Amino acid sequence: MKEKIGCGKEIEIMNIRKKRIALCYPRTKKDVRGLSAMPIGILIIGTILKKDYEVKVFDASFDEDISKTFNRIDDFKPDIIGISLLTPFYYEGLKLTKMCKDKEYPVIWGGPHPTIEPKTSLEEEGGPDFVVIGEGEYTFPDLLKNMNKPENVKGIGYKNKGKIIINEPRDRVKEEDLNIIPDRELLETLPKYLKTKIMNIIVYRGCPFNCSFCQPTLRKLLGGGWKIRSPENIVEELKILKEKYHPKRFLFSDDTFTANHEWVRKFVSLIKKNYLKIDFEISTRVNENIFTEEMIFILKSIGLSKISFGVETGSQKILEGLNKGITIKEIKSAFKKCKKYKIDTNAFIMFGAIGETKETLRETESLVNEINPSTLNLSIATPQIGTDLYTQAKEAHRLKFENFRQSDYYGWEFNILPIKNEDIEFKDILEVKNRILKKRRLKFIWYHLKEEIRMLSIKRWIYAIKEFIKRRDKG
Numbered sequence: 001m002k003e004k005i006g007c008g009k010e011i012e013i014m015n016i017r018k019k020r021i022a023l024c025y026p027r028t029k030k031d032v033r034g035l036s037a038m039p040i041g042i043l044i045i046g047t048i049l050k051k052d053y054e055v056k057v058f059d060a061s062f063d064e065d066i067s068k069t070f071n072r073i074d075d076f077k078p079d080i081i082g083i084s085l086l087t088p089f090y091y092e093g094l095k096l097t098k099m100c101k102d103k104e105y106p107v108i109w110g111g112p113h114p115t116i117e118p119k120t121s122l123e124e125e126g127g128p129d130f131v132v133i134g135e136g137e138y139t140f141p142d143l144l145k146n147m148n149k150p151e152n153v154k155g156i157g158y159k160n161k162g163k164i165i166i167n168e169p170r171d172r173v174k175e176e177d178l179n180i181i182p183d184r185e186l187l188e189t190l191p192k193y194l195k196t197k198i199m200n201i202i203v204y205r206g207c208p209f210n211c212s213f214c215q216p217t218l219r220k221l222l223g224g225g226w227k228i229r230s231p232e233n234i235v236e237e238l239k240i241l242k243e244k245y246h247p248k249r250f251l252f253s254d255d256t257f258t259a260n261h262e263w264v265r266k267f268v269s270l271i272k273k274n275y276l277k278i279d280f281e282i283s284t285r286v287n288e289n290i291f292t293e294e295m296i297f298i299l300k301s302i303g304l305s306k307i308s309f310g311v312e313t314g315s316q317k318i319l320e321g322l323n324k325g326i327t328i329k330e331i332k333s334a335f336k337k338c339k340k341y342k343i344d345t346n347a348f349i350m351f352g353a354i355g356e357t358k359e360t361l362r363e364t365e366s367l368v369n370e371i372n373p374s375t376l377n378l379s380i381a382t383p384q385i386g387t388d389l390y391t392q393a394k395e396a397h398r399l400k401f402e403n404f405r406q407s408d409y410y411g412w413e414f415n416i417l418p419i420k421n422e423d424i425e426f427k428d429i430l431e432v433k434n435r436i437l438k439k440r441r442l443k444f445i446w447y448h449l450k451e452e453i454r455m456l457s458i459k460r461w462i463y464a465i466k467e468f469i470k471r472r473d474k475g
Contacts, residue, residue, distance in 0.1 A: 021049055021144070022078035023186075024058045024069065026085065026093040032061050033410045037200035037253055038193050041111070042084040043182035045136050050183065053144070059189040066092045070099045072188065080147075082140065083128070084111040085121075087385055088408040098126040108143065110136045115221050116386035118157040122164045131157040133166070134221060135173045137180075172223040178205060179233040181240060197248040197455050199241050204228050204254040209285075211310075212323045212388035213350070213381065220386065226259055231267040235274060242276070248455045250280040255310070257282035258295040271302045279454075281306035281344075286326050286334035296341050306374070308346040309334055314367030315360035318353050323388070328367065335371035344374040344447075350409070351433065353381040354392060357423040361432045368436055374447050376440070378433050382409035382418045393419050 023046050025039040039059060046055045056076055060069040073081065081100050085093040090113055097107050110132035114121040118131045132139045132155065139155040150158045155170030184190055193199075206222040207214065241247060258264055271278070282299070284291050286309050296304070309331070313319060316328050338345045349364060368376070383390035383399065384407055393399040398420040401407070406414050412433075417426050437444075 018052065018054045019080070019144075020076060020078040021046075021053045021055045021080055021082065022058055022073045022076055023049075023055065023082045023084070024060070024073065024096060026060050026066055026069065026083060026096050027089045028060045028066055028069075028092050029062060029064050031089050031092075031408065037198075037251060038184065038187060038190075039084065040182055040200060040202050040253070042082075043184060043186060044180055045082070045084075045110075045140055046186040047180055047183045048137055049141060049144075050186065052141070055186055056188060057186045059187060060092065060096075062189055062192050066096045067099065070096055073100070074103060078105060080108065080144065081105050082108045082110060082132075085109050085113045086111060087113045087404050088411075090404040094124060094127065097128055101126055106130075106147065108132060108140070110140065112217065112221055113385070114157075116217055118166055119164055122157055122159055129158065133157060134170065135223075137173050137177065139170050173205075173227070175227040178227055178229045181233070181237045184241075184245075194245060194247075198251050199245060199247040199249075200251040200253045201234065201237060201241075202229075202253050203234055203257065204259065207255060209256075209325055210323045210388075211325070212321075212392065213353075213384065215323075215388060217384060217386040226256075228260060228263060231263060231270050234267060235270045235276065238271075238276060238278060239274065242278070248279060249305070250278055252280060252282045255283050256285050256290065258284045258290055258292075258299075261292070261295065264295060265298065268298045268302050276302075278303045279305050281308070283308040283310075285310065286330040288330055288333065291334050291337070293337060296337055296343060300341055300343060304343060306344040306346065307338055308348065308377075311347040311367070311371070312350045313353065313356075313360065314364035315355075318355055318360055321355050322350075322353055331367065332371060335373065345371075346375045346377065347371065347373040348377045348379065350379050350381045351429040352417045352419055352421065352424070354389070354396070354398060354419055354421070356381070356419075356421045356429075358428060361424065361428065365432055365436060369439075375444060376436065377410075378436065379409040380411065380417065380429070382407055382411070 023042050025042050042057055046057045049055045058069055058073050060066055063069050083093050083096060093109070100107050107128045108130045109121055109128040114128070114131035115133050118133050121127055121131050130143060130150065132143065134155055139153065143150065143153050143156055146153050150156060151167070154168055157164065157166045159165070205227045206225055207218050208225045238250065280303055282304065284307060311331055312322060312324060314328065319326060319328070335345055347368065349368065351361065351364070381389070383393050390399070400416060400418050400420050405411070406416065406418060415426055417429065
């Protein structure tokens with residue numbers, strides 16, 4: 001196209017578009033467990049990339065089949081496709097990758113699975129062209145700029161003439177670089193998430209604890225210890241989300257929200273200073289030095305309504321075997337504190353760890369009866385690749401995995417126990433699960449009814465009823 005400028009001269013204007021980057025979260029509908037949270041991690045990558053690229057985040061969470069997600073990606077006509085991959089939806093990610101490769105789209109994998117298994121990911125027939133190992137904020141943009149010179153990019157793996165090459169690792173992302181507010185508008189399924197009237201936020205990165213079902217995988221992915229966004233940055237995100245989307249509740253997705261007491265005090269002070277009215281829920285540990293009465297008191301003063309705890313089991317012996325670092329006494333104390341301050345609670349329970357017996361199952365059922373949480377998440381102990389639990393189960397010849405799909409710890413429909421224990425079978429755990437839920441069915445229905453009334457949203461009511469029905473058999 002030509003355009004006239006001064007003195008009648010003409011110049012040719014080049015219509016140069018930015019490269020298009022499609023980012024995908026290949027968790028299909030069958031893998032969604034309950035009121036699902038937005039995939040914040042991949043949104044952070046997209047937010048960084050959008051300065052230099054045209055970016056769209058494709059989420060398969062509402063699709064029955066990954067092919068529907070691919071059709072939307074193909075309509076976008078991206079130059080490069082990035083896929084964030086967790087082991088439970090490995091096969092959907094691989095299927096999507098093969099569809100992309102058939103159309104000659106370059107594919108990059110990132111996330112937990114390729115971080116732990118970079119070599120086998122690259123060896124997979126029809127698999128990715130590159131893998132990002134560990135945190136992706138700097139690695140992914142660097143790779144996009146050096147697709148023809150991957151040897152210059154730290155923190156990746158790739159194939160060169162059939163040979164797999166794993167480059168040297170990249171330095172960890174610094175704490176001061178975490179202050180990024182993810183642009184949720186990049187997410188094509190945003191309207192569907194908004195129906196829940198809940199918005200999730202991530203504050204922390206990493207974990208210094210050594211639970212065998214998480215470590216050392218988390219350290220390989222995110223580094224050791226905690227890194228944390230500034231309270232000012234979190235408050236700014238809350239203000240933006242309230243003004244733009246009007247959520248009824250915020251969900252802080254961090255495992256240990258009360259880890260840094262000084263940070264919490266400053267956060268509470270800033271919320272009050274900005275006159276922010278919020279309803280929110282958190283997760284934390286039951287340790288006496290982490291979950292104190294001061295923490296619950298000041299957080300309730302700004303709108304805390306619910307706390308989730310990783311209880312796991314009622315057996316102290318199994319807790320120690322899981323390297324959980326908590327005691328039954330601390331579990332009971334944490335739930336008593338919540339009752340004292342009238343805070344709703346959720347308990348994460350894990351059946352079938354190494355050493356589980358009918359007696360330890362009875363101990364867990366007894367503990368649940370005593371702490372009497374408002375809600376429950378009941379899962380199966382499922383060793384994730386690269387964790388100490390996986391190694392322990394494998395070395396003890398107790399591992400019963402048949403495929404990656406079974407690494408979903410809410411996969412009750414598989415009718416298996418990924419860890420073999422001599423004294424129990426799947427039906428024994430199922431009986432305990434059903435007995436625990438049956439005893440609380442009316443309580444849980446009443447709790448969810450009150451929650452929906454609080455949310456005051458017809459759209460959310462319809463959505464939540466559907467999700468509640470779907471969750472009954474999924475813990």
